[in-house]
Amino acid sequence: MKNIRIVVVEDEAATARSLIQILHEADQHITVVKTLGAVSDAVTWFNDHPDSYDLIFMDIRLADGLSFDIFKQTTISRPVVFVTAFNDYAITAFKNNGIDYILKPFDPDEIKSALDKYKNWTGAAERPDGPALVELLAQLGNLTKSYKKSFLVHYRDKLIPLETAKIAWFYTANEVVYLRTIDDSQYIVESTMEQLEQQLDPTLFLRVSRQFILNRNAIIEAEFYFNGRLLVKVKPQPDEHIIISKAKSAEFKKWMNS
Template sequence: MTLPLRIVLIEDEAATARNLEYIIREIKPDLEIMATLQSVTEAVNWLTEHHNSYDLIFSDIRLSDGLSFEIFRQTDISKPVIFVTAYSDYAIEAFRNNGIDYILKPFDEEEIRRAFLKYNTLIVPDIEMERARMASLLQQLRSATKTYKKSFLFHYCGRLVPVESEKIHWFYTAKEIVYARTADEKLYIAGSTLEQLEQALDPGLFFRANRQFIINRNAVDTVEYFFNGRLEVKIHPSPQEQVLVSKARAMLFRRWLDQ
């Protein structure tokens, strides 16, 4: 009897983790998802405790408390890793950390299916073939480019209004509706979730501040220290709600601003 493939997911966005798990189960219904880990700290603890009791890792790179590469520095991981991320900058480092594939968000079923095929080739070792495959894959990744959403087409007063992404200063969700506020203080309803927008927008320009806000770098006026290690971000146009960045994401936010 063949044992089911045992998989670990490392992803801090719940919606993305659910989507990834759904696609994985569609491709391999008999596999076992052993754990879904949301941070560097949680992953280090779990992987240390369950050393080599899994077969394959799917991992995001930017987590709430740092880059997932820190996990591989703190634990002894010999199993292959498929990286699934919104950032193309880390491809070389990913392959230095057990990476066998590098998938850019937003991903689809075909990309995950191809990643499983690559994993299957590792079961029958062929050193020369594997070296050639890895060299080809690295070359592809070096030339890979990620495109981001440049504009939106909003419904507004019975019309369709095109708005460039960089002119939107923040996205905000309330009562399951996502709003887009522009630099000239116009308000539109966006037909996407914040999770979908986060994957589609340029991460150099936009940052997911919390569960309610994605903010544009150009919207930030000042950043103030807030209670319990959080940051309060003053943005314009000014929303009715406070924009707070959690203690766990504060360092990532400061790095994002200080590029």
């Protein structure tokens, strides 16, 4: 049986390792030729290695942007299995275009199904690329733009709409999530931090720690801290320090530099 050369595009190292392990367990005739964690790195690699792979497993949200940006800067002519945390309406777009998806957290059976679908496609007259892929990207590109533009918060006996762009940061303590606006007002949000990560535009907001999601426009500076960590100063300044771990620092610097 022919060996399948796979490229994994995933910015979370632990997630990439988990996916690779499941791929190897699903089929012994698999070689992961490259793991890429950023749009810029992927564009460079695919430009330099147009024929070095057979199949791509690609996360939608990467450290420096959306994976759809890769297709705007290089030619991808091989089938793609997208990794997504989107809801059912986005999944429908995948299925209608004949390209598979994997919903996080990974289900080994779904990964095996994606591999089986690729094998069925191999040698077929109609490949899962070309116009079908372009159409899929156009659909999903539109879907990914629908981030929350405002939050409706309670204040005393009132409901107040707040523009998302005017929120400086989100903070969680004792299982309660708060937001602080740029003009230094604070409100409780009826969302979890995990839900907010999906609702917020990743070019504008980043979860820098378990407790904080920051708006890039609220960041004043970042100082080098102990053991490779970063101390971030924002406006308005919270009551406690915002410290980014060594593992998260690289993603933060890429995000701020994008």
